[in-house]
Amino acid sequence: MYISSNLYIDDIKRTINLPLPWEKLENKRVMITGASGLIGTFLADVLMEKNVADDLDVTIITVGRSEEKAKERFADYWENEKFSFYCADINEPLSIDVHADYIVHAASNTHPRLYADDPVGSLTTNILGTYRLLEYARQTKIERFVFLSSVEIYGQAWNPDDMFDEKYCGYLDCNQFRAAYPEGKRAGEALCNAYIGKYGMDIVIPRLSRVYGSTMRLNDSKAMSQFIMNGAHGEDIVLKSKGEQRYSYCYVADAVSGILYTMFLGKCGEAYNVADMNGAITLKEITENIADSVGRKVVFDFPDERESAGFSKVSVGVMDTKKLQKLGWKAFDDVRTGTRKTVQIIKEMPNFCRTGNSDSVLITNMNG
Numbered sequence: 001m002y003i004s005s006n007l008y009i010d011d012i013k014r015t016i017n018l019p020l021p022w023e024k025l026e027n028k029r030v031m032i033t034g035a036s037g038l039i040g041t042f043l044a045d046v047l048m049e050k051n052v053a054d055d056l057d058v059t060i061i062t063v064g065r066s067e068e069k070a071k072e073r074f075a076d077y078w079e080n081e082k083f084s085f086y087c088a089d090i091n092e093p094l095s096i097d098v099h100a101d102y103i104v105h106a107a108s109n110t111h112p113r114l115y116a117d118d119p120v121g122s123l124t125t126n127i128l129g130t131y132r133l134l135e136y137a138r139q140t141k142i143e144r145f146v147f148l149s150s151v152e153i154y155g156q157a158w159n160p161d162d163m164f165d166e167k168y169c170g171y172l173d174c175n176q177f178r179a180a181y182p183e184g185k186r187a188g189e190a191l192c193n194a195y196i197g198k199y200g201m202d203i204v205i206p207r208l209s210r211v212y213g214s215t216m217r218l219n220d221s222k223a224m225s226q227f228i229m230n231g232a233h234g235e236d237i238v239l240k241s242k243g244e245q246r247y248s249y250c251y252v253a254d255a256v257s258g259i260l261y262t263m264f265l266g267k268c269g270e271a272y273n274v275a276d277m278n279g280a281i282t283l284k285e286i287t288e289n290i291a292d293s294v295g296r297k298v299v300f301d302f303p304d305e306r307e308s309a310g311f312s313k314v315s316v317g318v319m320d321t322k323k324l325q326k327l328g329w330k331a332f333d334d335v336r337t338g339t340r341k342t343v344q345i346i347k348e349m350p351n352f353c354r355t356g357n358s359d360s361v362l363i364t365n366m367n368g
Helices: 006-016 038-054 067-073 110-116 119-140 177-199 224-232 250-263 283-296 305-309 336-348
Strands: 027-032 059-066 083-087 103-104 144-147 203-208 211-212 235-241 249-251 272-275 299-300 352-354 361-363
Touching: 006 038, 006 250, 006 336, 027 038, 038 059, 038 203, 038 250, 038 361, 059 067, 059 336, 103 119, 103 249, 103 250, 119 177, 144 250, 177 203, 177 235, 203 250, 211 224, 211 250, 211 336, 224 235, 224 283, 224 336, 235 283, 249 250, 249 336, 250 272, 283 299
Parallel strands: 027 059, 027 103, 059 083, 103 144, 144 203, 203 272, 211 249, 235 299
Antiparallel strands: 352 361
């Protein structure tokens, strides 16, 4: 398991004990793209632990662009016969010589620095990469394809009090390069529905809110990730705006449980919002919560033009999850408990060490 913290292990145990039809995965193969990312890492840990706990006998096929990062994340499984890793760029033709029964497509550029530095890659991963995987899935006749989409497909809410259900259509300005990510997710969803219509494939779409947790990459430039790292370092929490933006969030364990509910119980062709409905909160409230938990304060540091170019211009993004809740799902952590838990787990990591100065923190070999 990537993280040995008892808090993290409790999250894994709670997830594997969810009342889901796990028997559907017995003797099956599950492929996870973007496997060493925030979502993929936790999902792989869940499925590998389920094998140990219940002898599920599911084989995990992980796919990513860096074997080095994968080895770091999955060192405990590297020699396990139920685990395999394929180094591949899904934007290129796939040469994976193994059959999967389920695919969870979690590969995507998901933080602002990449949106600014590589808008083309942000777009092609969600269009061309999704096409490559759908073709592989069609040709190998998989049972179900799970495409991880995003709250960003909704764009900006028309009214401040609007909540996004799965039919909501907000405003999205496509004439800016920051639009590469949400437009790519929109196109990816359209591709999925095209494959359902033409080839009769079984595809479901979890739409994730802003997800955070201890499996994030520690160089992630998303605002939430930066707040959490400030907290783990024992630093003041740096806010790069007035903090008035109000979004839905989801702790990684709850996001993965939502993905699993969608994968097991969702209806083909349907999208399901995955978010803590009680977790709609402003950035300023988040920073104040984390700052209070570590005895620091919130400071403002407005970004330069290049940095701000990768930030979302959406000021309201609150999701309605009634549709997923009807499948039996519910969030365990709200954003206040989840962020504090994440800070604590990161501080407990073996290679997170403090120097003699209480404000000085060194993190090494953790950028997988």
